[in-house]
Structure formats: C-alpha cells, structure tokens
Amino acid sequence: MALIVASCASSEKMLQRGQYDRAIERSTDRLMKKPNDEKELRVLKEAFELANTFDRERIEFLEMEGREESWIEIYLLYELLNDRQNKVRRLPTQIRNQFTFFNYNEQIIASKASAADVSYRRGIDFLDQGGRDNARRAFTEFERAHSIYPGYEDVHQYLDIAEREGRTHALFVIENNSGMVIPEFFDAEIRKVALSNLNTRWIHFDTWENQNVDYDYFLVLNLTEIAFSPESINNNTHGVSQEIQDGMRYELDENGNVRKDSLGNDIRVPNMVTVSAQITETVQRKAALVAGALDFYETASDQLIRTDNLSVEAIFEHKFAQYSGDRRALSEEMQRMVRGERIPFPSNEAMMMDATQLLKEKSKAIIRANRRVLER
Numbered sequence: 001m002a003l004i005v006a007s008c009a010s011s012e013k014m015l016q017r018g019q020y021d022r023a024i025e026r027s028t029d030r031l032m033k034k035p036n037d038e039k040e041l042r043v044l045k046e047a048f049e050l051a052n053t054f055d056r057e058r059i060e061f062l063e064m065e066g067r068e069e070s071w072i073e074i075y076l077l078y079e080l081l082n083d084r085q086n087k088v089r090r091l092p093t094q095i096r097n098q099f100t101f102f103n104y105n106e107q108i109i110a111s112k113a114s115a116a117d118v119s120y121r122r123g124i125d126f127l128d129q130g131g132r133d134n135a136r137r138a139f140t141e142f143e144r145a146h147s148i149y150p151g152y153e154d155v156h157q158y159l160d161i162a163e164r165e166g167r168t169h170a171l172f173v174i175e176n177n178s179g180m181v182i183p184e185f186f187d188a189e190i191r192k193v194a195l196s197n198l199n200t201r202w203i204h205f206d207t208w209e210n211q212n213v214d215y216d217y218f219l220v221l222n223l224t225e226i227a228f229s230p231e232s233i234n235n236n237t238h239g240v241s242q243e244i245q246d247g248m249r250y251e252l253d254e255n256g257n258v259r260k261d262s263l264g265n266d267i268r269v270p271n272m273v274t275v276s277a278q279i280t281e282t283v284q285r286k287a288a289l290v291a292g293a294l295d296f297y298e299t300a301s302d303q304l305i306r307t308d309n310l311s312v313e314a315i316f317e318h319k320f321a322q323y324s325g326d327r328r329a330l331s332e333e334m335q336r337m338v339r340g341e342r343i344p345f346p347s348n349e350a351m352m353m354d355a356t357q358l359l360k361e362k363s364k365a366i367i368r369a370n371r372r373v374l375e376r
Contacts, residue, residue: 277325
C-alpha cells in the first residue's frame with residue numbers, strides 16, 4: 001500500500017516532503033506533455049532552487065572543512081547539480097528560458113581527479129596492510145576510483161593485484177578410506193566435476209593441484225564405503241485379461257432373430273470377447289553404493305570447519321517378459337517387455353562409472369551451497 005501511495009504522490013507533495021529531486025523528475029515529465037501547466041512550473045522552480053541551494057551549501061561546508069575523503073562527496077554533488085539542470089534543459093524553450101544554468105565542468109573535472117585520488121591512495125594503503133580482507137577493501141577503493149575517473153593512474157594494474165591477493169583458493173581432492181581398491185579411472189573421472197562455473201571474483205576452485213597456488217581450503221571427498229549388490233533376477237508370473245473387439249456380429253432380438261434398421265438392413269455390432277494370457281515378468285537388478293563425506297578443511301588453522309555426509313546409488317535395472325496364451329490380452333507396456341530379452345549384467349567398473357556421475361553432481365551441489373562460507 002505504501003508503494004502505491006508513493007507512486008501516486010503529486011510533485012507538490014514531494015516538494016512539501018523535501019523530496020526535491022523526485023519533485024523535479026515528476027514536474028519535468030509532466031511539463032514535457034503540458035508545457036503550459038503553471039502549477040507544475042511553480043513546483044519545478046521551487047524544488048530546483050531549494051535542491052541547488054542545499055547542494056551548494058553542502059559543497060561549501062565540505063570544502064571549508066578540508067578533509068580529503070570529502071572529495072568523493074563533493075564530486076558526486078557537482079555531478080548531481082549538473083544532472084539536475086540537464087533535466088530542465090530538455091524542456092521546451094519557454095520554460096527553459098526561465099532558469100539560470102551554470103557551467104560546472106571545471107569543478108567536476110577538478111573534484112573528479114581529487115575524488116579518484118582519494119580512493120586510489122586508500123586502496124594502496126589497504127594493500128600495504130596485507131591480508132585477504134584488506135585486499136578486498138583495496139579492490140573496492142580501486143573500483144570506485146576507476147568508476148569516477150576511468151584509467152586514473154595505474155588503477156587497472158592495482159585492480160588486478162587486489163583481486164589476486166583477495167581471492168580464496170580451494171582444492172578438491174579425493175581420499176579412498178573404503179577399504180576397497182577403486183578403478184584407476186575413478187579418481188580422474190571424479191576430478192572432472194565442473195567446479196569452474198562456481199568461481200566468483202573471490203573464490204576459485206581447482207580439481208588438479210596448481211603448484212603456483214597456496215590453497216586456503218581443501219575440499220576432501222572422503223569415501224568410506226563402496227559396495228555392490230549381488231546380481232539378482234526376479235520372476236513374477238500372473239494372469240492378464242482384456243475385453244477386445246473380435247470382428248462384428250449380428251444383433252439379435254429376444255426371439256433370436258436378426259434385428260433390422262429403419263431401412264430393413266441387418267444390424268451389426270462389434271463382437272466383444274475376453275482374451276487372456278499368462279505373463280512372466282523378469283527383472284534384472286544390480287546396484288552400486290558409494291558413501292562418505294565431503295570435508296572442508298581450512299589450511300591456515302588445519303581445522304575441519306564443515307562436513308557433509310553424502311551417498312549415491314547407481315542402479316541397473318532391466319525388465320523383459322515371456323507369455324503364453326493370447327497376445328492381444330497384453331498391455332502396450334507388456335508388449336514392449338515381451339519384445340525384450342535378457343542382457344548381460346554390467347561389470348562393477350561400469351557401475352562405478354555410473355556412480356561417479358551421481359557423486360560429481362552431489363559434491364558440486366554441496367560446494368555450491370557452501371560457497372559463501374569459503375569466500376569469507
């Protein structure tokens with residue numbers, strides 16, 4: 001409700017509340033459509049004068065105060081003064097001629113350089129203090145300096161340095177504590193988990209160790225159980241029946257005579273019969289279970305800071321069937337099954353390959369959910 005009221009407020013109300021720039025925005029929009037609206041023109045003049053007076057007085061105070069960090073605010077105020085009068089400049093001539101405009105270019109250029117220099121030197125100070133948090137603070141300052149004055153000094157170079165020194169690095173590794181020998185491909189396949197798309201400015205993930213990187217975290221996929229179920233074949237025999245149409249038949253009356261239609265023709269109707277069959281459904285099944293935990297270690301403290309249990313089960317299941325009796329009694333799904341036949345069970349290695357795909361997905365989901373913890 002508050003949003004609806006605010007959106008419908010008149011420029012006069014905005015002026016009364018001291019929302020001068022909102023009043024200017026509303027009045028200029030309406031005067032573009034109705035240049036002869038005296039009420040809106042009066043509001044615009046008053047809001048324009050008051051807003052400019054407040055901003056000029058604030059600039060004067062900040063300049064008298066003489067604090068270096070004030071240059072950023074001074075620059076932004078000059079930009080605001082300039083933007084405000086540019087809104088009025090776009091109005092029709094008869095309105096525009098009733099306002100006095102100033103050239104703020106000299107003040108903008110001077111304060112722009114001073115403001116950028118303040119953030120630039122702050123950034124260097126933060127970098128000199130060292131540490132990841134200070135590097136990130138430095139990056140914010142260099143970014144502000146660049147946004148105020150693109151290409152100021154060697155700010156691009158310092159942005160790269162601050163980003164590099166503020167970044168956290170995490171290495172994903174696998175440990176097999178299951179007591180079972182795993183296939184050679186398993187480790188390499190798990191490391192193919194696509195963690196690079198989880199990278200942000202302040203966190204980078206590796207799945208292969210980079211000798212040039214000092215890692216802040218190790219993400220250890222600790223495998224504690226690897227098991228395979230026996231190969232099983234289960235049969236289930238049951239009867240099925242279905243009512244189907246088997247040609248046409250003559251419709252008889254209560255006396256056993258063929259009924260006639262209005263033209264004297266014999267009436268024929270679908271001949272419905274119930275057909276049945278015996279079907280033996282066979283299910284081949286095998287499963288591979290991989291369980292463990294994803295442990296988050298902080299290298300600086302050599303402490304386990306988080307652990308998430310995980311387990312995946314890769315399942316092989318194949319169904320086929322045989323039948324006796326009338327094939328027409330079978331459903332579409334049964335028809336597909338009787339066209340199948342028994343196939344070889346997959347090897348343990350093949351089941352492990354399927355399990356690795358599931359394990360990669362689950363590991364990535366856990367890392368994604370805890371990424372903010374690692375960025376700190």
